[in-house]
Amino acid sequence: MTISTLSNETTKSGSCSGQGKNGGKGFTYGKKCFTKEEWKEQVAKYSAMGELYANKTIHYPLKIQPNSSGGSQDEGFATIQTTPIEPTLPRLLLNYFVSMAYEDSSIRMAKELGFIRNNKDIAVFNDLYKIKERFHIKHLIKLGRINEAMEEINSIFGLEVLEETFNATGSYTGRTDRQQQQQQQFDIDGDLHFKLLLLNLIEMIRSHHQQENITKDSNDFILNLIQYSQNKLAIKASSSVKKMQELELAMTLLLFPLSDSADSGSIKLPKSLQNLYSISLRSKIADLVNEKLLKFIHPRIQFEISNNNSKFPDLLNSDKKIITQNFTVYNNNLVNGSNGTKITHISSDQPINEKMSSNEVTAAANSVWLNQRDGNVGTGSAATTFHNLENKNYWNQTSELLSSSNGKEKGLEFNNYYSSEFPYEPRLTQIMKLWCWCENQLHHN
Structure with a gap:
């Protein structure tokens, strides 16, 4: 126009x-x-x-x-x-639909963008991004059918995809700050196989408590549960104090009946145990598993694209550049405020805790919102402005600031299922988190 x-x-x-x-x-x-x-x-x-x-x-x-x-x-x-x-918003939506494994919406949006033209393209598109398979696995986890979900993962991807290990040498105290942060992140959401096994244990206890006559087979159930814990969870739990605490808390569910009706005389569940029974826990773990599967299939997608074996672009785009670079141009204050303030670029090699404690980071975060309604126009050319925007990856800064901010508020809390691997979280979700974070910053400052 x-x-x-x-x-x-x-x-x-x-x-x-x-x-x-x-x-x-x-x-x-x-x-x-x-x-x-x-x-x-x-x-x-x-x-x-x-x-x-x-x-x-x-x-x-x-x-x-x-x-x-x-x-x-x-x-x-x-x-x-x-x-x-290419417009940014349709790509953001397509990235969201593909990342969240919404098949119909992904296909419709891909058709609108011209990536899919016939039924053959649909089959290739689904096979490349494993949309059907990931959706089915997420659906099984959300229904509490954990064993079926793990069998599906094992048959398609292999369970080892959930057991990613942290590659670091030496003692924990001898590592750099960056390695320690990576170890902490792995402790929270690295071993998803353990989380699924633990969630299956919780679902077994839930199913047992929902039976009409739980006293009849109670002893046999407890013996089976102990055997399951020894065979499936004991080795993993013994390698980490945190995992052992999670296992002990889950086993505590046996002491509390699921029903809290007054006539049964049951005791109301403590808050920590209520969280284990929460349906939202299934969704959080399902999303973590989905992101882990995306991380697993992404190298193959990149290989197919780099060798011109795929007609589709990299819609996951873990470097955050193609999908998000155009989005930033709608805010010219990201480069220069009308009063000349600039955003300081944060090196990705600098530890996050140093970034958050730095005065430059605070100035950088605040400068984005300076003079939004200033009517003055800069003297630099628009072409130079766009060139500067595309050559600076500000999205990495935002992800790290959000991640560090969340980490400072929550720390390494027990049962922290909120952590997410930003490269494989939908960009639209990140934008909403950014908006909420900025709103909080504006209210606090």
Whole structure:
């Protein structure tokens, strides 16, 4: 949509009763009057960045474009024909549907973007991203059918995919801060095989308590449960104090009947045990398993694409660049605020705790929100602005800040199933988390 079109549409909404300062007809927007030329400048300012990524003809006010000597030219308008670049929002949606294993929605969105053209493409698309298989596994976990889910994982991917180990040498105290953080993250959500086995134990106890006459086979059930724990969980639990605590807490469920009715005389479950019986626990573990499966299949997807064996792009895109780089252009303050403030780039090699304690990080986070409503226009060219945006991976900063912020609030709490591997979490989910995080920062500061 060009500026002239926007101007015509706005004219219909209302006009000023008087004449503008230049004698032209006035326009009203947000209870403020503009002359025709002023309105064109405002529309050009706020639509240039977005329209540059929509393959449109844009009329730039010449006063915001530098001339050959570096100064600004006189007022006027120049036309620039942009090159076609794929819209960001449809890619974000497709990334969400594929990551969450929503088959129908993924196929429909892929068709709209032109990735799928026939039924053969649908079959190849499903096979590449394992959408059906991942959805079925998630569905089984959410239903509490853990054994069936593990059998499905074993037959398609292999259970070893859930038993990723942390590759670090030396004692824990001799490791770098980054290695210690990686070890802590692995302790929380690394061994998903153990979490599934433990969840299966919880479901066994739940099923036993839901029986009408639980006293009849109670002894046999307890013996079977102990045998299951010894065969499946004991070795894994003995390797970690945290895992042993989780196993002990799960076994405590045997002491509390599931029903809390008054006539049964049962005691109300403590909060920690209620969390184990929570249906949301199934969903959290199902999402963690799904992300782990995405991490497992992603190298094969990259290999197929790099060897031109696939007609589909990398929709998982763990480096966060292709899907998210265009999204940032809608906020020009990410590069420079109108008062000249800049976001300091954070090195990915710097430990997260150092980043969070650094004053530069605080300034960087706050500078994004400075002067959002400032009407001044910078003198740098739009092309330079976009080039700077695409050459800085600010999304890595956001992920690390969010992860570190969550870690400081929650720490390494017992039964922490909220952790997520950011590279394989849907970008749309990350954006919503970013929005919530920014809202909290604004309220706290």
